[in-house]
Amino acid sequence: MVSPEAADAAERAVSAGAGGTVELDTEDGRITVAVPRIVYLKRYTKGSQPGFQSR
Structure with a gap:
């Protein structure tokens, strides 16, 4: 995290x-x-839970 x-x-x-x-x-x-090596950035707020939700 940054x-x-x-x-x-x-x-x-x-x-x-x-x-x-x-x-x-x-x-x-x-x-x-190394900036040329960055291929993916993902931004989300701290405390959020990535993944799937059931309905």
Whole structure:
């Protein structure tokens, strides 16, 4: 999980087709990600439960 600001920064870098890296502060510490290697971003609010619901 990352902060909304970190997610915004990663999304902007991918959308701009930027090269290089982006640093993300996560719950597990800081990581550096190569922007050209990002192929998937998923955004959801903390506490939401991904998965299926029964009706």
